[in-house]
Amino acid sequence: MPTVTEASSPQSTQSGNARICRGCWDQMHMPIPIRGPLALPFRAFGITRSKMNPNICTICERSFRYVKKQSHVAASATILFADIRGFTHLSERIERVRLSEIVSLFQDRCAQAIWAHDGIVNKTMGDGLMAIFNFPIIRKDHAQAAIMAALDIQRLCAAALGSLDLDDLGDQPLGVGVGIHSGDVEIGEFSSFRSDFTAIGGTVNLASRLESQAEAGEILVSPETAAQAGALAAGAATRLLSLKGIDQPVEARVLVKRD
Amino acid sequence: MPTVTEASSPQSTQSGNARICRGCWDQMHMPIPIRGPLALPFRAFGITRSKMNPNICTICERSFRYVKKQSHVAASATILFADIRGFTHLSERIERVRLSEIVSLFQDRCAQAIWAHDGIVNKTMGDGLMAIFNFPIIRKDHAQAAIMAALDIQRLCAAALGSLDLDDLGDQPLGVGVGIHSGDVEIGEFSSFRSDFTAIGGTVNLASRLESQAEAGEILVSPETAAQAGALAAGAATRLLSLKGIDQPVEARVLVKRD
Numbered sequence: 001m002p003t004v005t006e007a008s009s010p011q012s013t014q015s016g017n018a019r020i021c022r023g024c025w026d027q028m029h030m031p032i033p034i035r036g037p038l039a040l041p042f043r044a045f046g047i048t049r050s051k052m053n054p055n056i057c058t059i060c061e062r063s064f065r066y067v068k069k070q071s072h073v074a075a076s077a078t079i080l081f082a083d084i085r086g087f088t089h090l091s092e093r094i095e096r097v098r099l100s101e102i103v104s105l106f107q108d109r110c111a112q113a114i115w116a117h118d119g120i121v122n123k124t125m126g127d128g129l130m131a132i133f134n135f136p137i138i139r140k141d142h143a144q145a146a147i148m149a150a151l152d153i154q155r156l157c158a159a160a161l162g163s164l165d166l167d168d169l170g171d172q173p174l175g176v177g178v179g180i181h182s183g184d185v186e187i188g189e190f191s192s193f194r195s196d197f198t199a200i201g202g203t204v205n206l207a208s209r210l211e212s213q214a215e216a217g218e219i220l221v222s223p224e225t226a227a228q229a230g231a232l233a234a235g236a237a238t239r240l241l242s243l244k245g246i247d248q249p250v251e252a253r254v255l256v257k258r259d
Numbered sequence: 260m261p262t263v264t265e266a267s268s269p270q271s272t273q274s275g276n277a278r279i280c281r282g283c284w285d286q287m288h289m290p291i292p293i294r295g296p297l298a299l300p301f302r303a304f305g306i307t308r309s310k311m312n313p314n315i316c317t318i319c320e321r322s323f324r325y326v327k328k329q330s331h332v333a334a335s336a337t338i339l340f341a342d343i344r345g346f347t348h349l350s351e352r353i354e355r356v357r358l359s360e361i362v363s364l365f366q367d368r369c370a371q372a373i374w375a376h377d378g379i380v381n382k383t384m385g386d387g388l389m390a391i392f393n394f395p396i397i398r399k400d401h402a403q404a405a406i407m408a409a410l411d412i413q414r415l416c417a418a419a420l421g422s423l424d425l426d427d428l429g430d431q432p433l434g435v436g437v438g439i440h441s442g443d444v445e446i447g448e449f450s451s452f453r454s455d456f457t458a459i460g461g462t463v464n465l466a467s468r469l470e471s472q473a474e475a476g477e478i479l480v481s482p483e484t485a486a487q488a489g490a491l492a493a494g495a496a497t498r499l500l501s502l503k504g505i506d507q508p509v510e511a512r513v514l515v516k517r518d
Binding site for chain 1: 313345347350362384385468504
């Protein structure tokens with residue numbers, strides 16, 4: 001099975017410490033200061049750096065309706081799901097305090113990888129998370145950005161989880177599974193009572209289903225994402241998967257981190 | 260199979276429109292105003308009603324460390340997962356704008372049911388969500404509260420989803436599956452970069468696994484929750500389930516809404 005090393009995006013250097021919100025700039029061409037002295041008056045009005053990505057502001061996330069003047073919009077995006085394989089098994093065996101360390105390591109390393117490639121950590125769910133690429137920060141190469149983030153996730157999590165002393169784990173390896181799919185999604189707020197900014201649609205569900213089939217260390221990429229990602233997915237092994245709720249089998253590309 | 264009707268909790272009348280944050284009161288005996296004129300100065304400092312439950316404030320959620328003086332604590336709780344069965348199938352077939360209507364209906368009806376029984380909507384994930392009972396609002400009868408919320412979820416969602424014109428749905432019924440389990444959890448913030456208040460532990464994972472096995476209209480309740488819930492789960496059918504990552508088969512109780 002071919003392996004792919006972590007690559008650095010030509011665009012990812014943009015993502016250091018942006019002075020203005022990159023989401024508001026990409027979506028509205030509005031310069032909203034998020035770092036430095038100019039950010040202070042905005043902070044007084046509750047506009048701060050988003051927890052989904054420190055290079056966007058809370059307008060992108062909490063005031064989506066204001067940005068888009070509607071509650072949701074169609075967008076082309078790449079969706080990434082990741083979670084810890086073997087976590088349920090582990091959660092039956094080790095102390096909850098140690099579980100919390102593992103969850104912290106996982107969440108922090110994933111966020112680092114996703115932010116480095118301009119994605120947002122949209123949802124966290126204990127030992128899992130969902131990221132969106134190409135919204136609100138626009139990246140034309142969002143399929144590649146997501147794959148590079150996934151490779152970074154695998155590399156960073158392997159190092160972090162490997163450093164833990166988990167004798168109590170037994171024969172079940174602890175690792176991360178990732179699923180990625182690109183396509184049209186509906187992005188916005190889908191609740192009348194909370195500004196719950198997210199993406200929905202078949203694209204999201206297929207990415208989630210792919211992730212559920214990924215073994216520890218694997219990145220399962222849909223044919224659509226692979227086609228957009230060029231060299232990054234070229235030559236990868238394929239695996240034909242029957243996924244719950246999806247009529248046709250999906251020929252996923254299987255990427256693995258380099259040991 | 261016995262059916263259970265929605266019951267009203269003797270405590271749920273407390274949950275109308277609390278003047279002070281019920282979480283801060285139960286956890287710290289601190290009266291934090293969340294409604295009325297006394298709430299205004301607090302609002303100026305960003306302390307408002309939480310989107311997880313309008314009877315608690317954002318201190319409970321965003322400043323958990325301040326409340327508990329540590330990043331996480333052990334607690335006894337009941338965890339409820341719910342999601343829309345057939346949603347992936349549906350998401351391949353209907354317009355995303357219509358999907359968003361379904362997600363909105365689901366999220367709103369679930370929140371209404373969970374809040375009525377003093378739970379918090381801790382996580383939403385498109386067509387799914389996770390709720391916590393007994394934290395931060397203390398309910399000694401949290402197992403019962405969660406089951407009553409689940410019965411309300413089934414009743415409210417059946418009415419809402421049934422009113423939709425879904426001819427394009429074909430042979431797959433649209434309904435909600437619920438899983439409930441009670442036990443010790445670790446509650447707190449498990450990320451160094453965001454105040455991501457949630458519960459983790461084996462209890463959470465088992466509740467999630469139960470939900471994944473629930474058919475449309477079903478509520479799968481763990482033996483532990485059933486034992487605490489008394490009459491609410493008495494006489495329910497049982498179903499022996501082998502759950503991924505769980506060593507021993509689980510004898511779930513199967514509750515269904517009354518048509």
